[in-house]
Amino acid sequence: MAGQMKLFYSGLAAIAVVGVGMIWLARSRGAEPQAVPAAVGAAFEGHVMGSDSAPVTVVEYADFECPACAQFAVLTAPDIKQRLATYGMVPTGLPPAELARIHKRDYDLWGPVIKASGFKPGS
16 A cells, blocks of 8 residues: 555656646747737727726626626626726727627527427426
């Protein structure tokens, strides 16, 4: 039994050394972070809060019938918006046309799968 434990801890130590080595190697390469392309252009038609000259734009996608979105809007969003405003960032509101496009895309993708499964709401 003692030999098995020694083997286990030796293997665990080897995994830790390899993991630390991989992290060190990845950090030492000095790769520049990739720029994230802008998701929303200057013609965004939604509710805007904050400075127009802020370095970051945050786009919020939500569904007014989604329980998780409602919980987020009540419990989490006010704190996030306050923190973003403190740092001069611009959180933007819900773009209805984009949300409708996403819902249609998801319905077109998953609707046939759900119908083929025979799933009935409430069952």
